[in-house]
Amino acid sequence: MSITSKLFAESLLPRRPSSSSSCKCAVLIGIIFITVLLLMPAPAQAQRRRFLMRQREKQILDIVLSNTTYDNRIRPSPLLNSTTGETQVYVNLLIRSVSKIDDFAMEYSVQLLLREEWYDDRLKFESFRSSQASTSDFPPYLTIVDTKRVWMPDIFFINEKEGRLHGIIKPNEYVRIYPDGNVLFSVRISLVLACPMDLQFFPMDEQTCRIAMASYGLTTEDIVFHWKVEEPVQVPNLTLPRFNLQAVKTYKDDRTTNTGTYSTLKADFVLRRNFSYYMTQLYIPCIMLVIVSQVSFYIDENAVPARTALGITTLLTMATQSASINRSLPPVSYTKSVDVWSGVCLIFVFAALIEFAFVNYYNRFDKRTKKLWIEEHGHEPPPPEGCGWLSRRYPSKSKRIDVCSRVIFPILFIIFNICYWSVCLTAKF
Incomplete structure (x- = not known):
């Protein structure tokens, strides 16, 4: 075979890359990767922090709500889960709408948000903060949509005729647990409430429609309700059919029956009929x-x-x-x-x-x-x-x-x- 033929055959064979060229490629890829990380450090770190925070919330919930340390059948009290001492519950109402005020049936329909706050020392997770590398990554509160996992006050509406909870698309309720042990419960409710009326001066009359709430089974020795100090009843941009809202009065009026004394809260809505x-x-x-x-x-x-x-x-x-x-x-x-x-x-x-x-x-x-x-x-x-x-x-x-x-x-x-x-x-x- 001639020299020209050998050279042509060798040119057709694949060549192996040298070790020096492969090292250069690896170094180049590393430099590009490091450059990308340096150019986008904040989103990556923020995403990792969010992931770690979700994991941390899950771990905290698993610990504080474990069956060995928490029993939702026992009410909280200032005396470390003992059965003495009243549980203090603070109530707040947000009136979303009043759809109907019926003079004939003497009732009115209202949609509201019921909010209750109380302290439960068993749900404190402030101690977990010291083990974290950064306090900014610590969750400000924990949110639970399954409200049955925690103890709830047995509040009910005294003058209720009909009522329902909203569940579209999911149940409109949640529980927030704060690091210091404070618990917030919020639920959206639609109610038809009785409203006895004095129609002597109809249609130039003024009516008082009431929302009355009380504990159903726990007496004042076990639970005491209070109105929240700031804005106990919120009525933002409320429009009423054929009435004008004149004032909202809140007060406590404990009721006594043959089974005991029960903590009771009342909110009176003073309504004046539109005369035009x-x-x-x-x-x-x-x-x-x-x-x-x-x-x-x-x-x-x-x-x-x-x-x-x-x-x-x-x-x-x-x-x-x-x-x-x-x-x-x-x-x-x-x-x-x-x-x-x-x-x-x-x-x-x-x-x-x-x-x-x-x-x-x-x-x-x-x-x-x-x-x-x-x-x-x-x-x-x-x-x-x-x-x-x-x-x-x-x-x-x-x-x-x-x-x-x-x-x-x-x-x-x-x-x-x-x-x-x-x-x-x-x-x-």
Whole structure:
């Protein structure tokens, strides 16, 4: 084989890399890796800290909630899990919405966040802080979504009619455990609560709806509830149907039964009814109906069909208006201010119809008298003499009744309005 052929064959064979070239490649890769680490140190370290913190939280929860050191059947107390000494629980409410205030059923629907705070020395994990390399990596609190793992106060709502817990998408509740042993429990609840109402001055009334909470089975020797000192009841941007919130009052009112004394908390919501709706839907229509019924005094007494139709129509409309008012209110044993208003307006409308009955009677009586006089004397009767100006101006008795009614009815209605609004507005304010 020629030299040229050998060289060509050797060129086709693969060459082995030298040891010096492989070392250079390894050094280059290391330099690139170190450069990348130097360029991105913070995210990597932060991610590692977050991972270590999650692991640390799991280890702490496993220790403090272990069956050997913690029993959620035993209530916490200042005396290291002994059965003496009251557990102090501080309560806070956040009112999210009030969807309905029902006058007929005397109840209201509310959605709220119930928050309870207490101290449990068994759940302290402050001692774990000293073993950490960095205090900034120590968790500020531990969150548990399975609230059954810790002891819970047996609070319940005294005036509850219906209630439910929210569970979409997960149960809306959690427990936070702080390093010093303080525990926070928060839960979202929707309730229908009883609200006894005094409707004597409806619709210019002021009602007090209450939220009452108490311990169900533990007496004041075991547990004591307190309102949180700062903002015990929070009502941010709360809008109420047909009412304005005037004030929120919180206080303690322990109740005693034959089984013991139980710690009780109460929050009173002072509500004033919006009057503008009832002014446009009730009072103004009633005033208009009364005025329309008195228009018949200006219609000729001989227009019997017109005056009869007007009187009956206004009377039926007024009766329907009164029935629609009472349909939305419960039957009570006392008279409401709206009953006085609708009743008096109905009397005025009915009186206008009765007035036309008298006018029609005297109109027919005057016609018969005039006819008999003409048949007997052959001419119309002379105008009355020696009577008042009204009789001289209006010889017909039916006409005089209409003229007097035009003055008497409006004056009486104005006097009634002055008395009614003076009493109601004085009681309201």
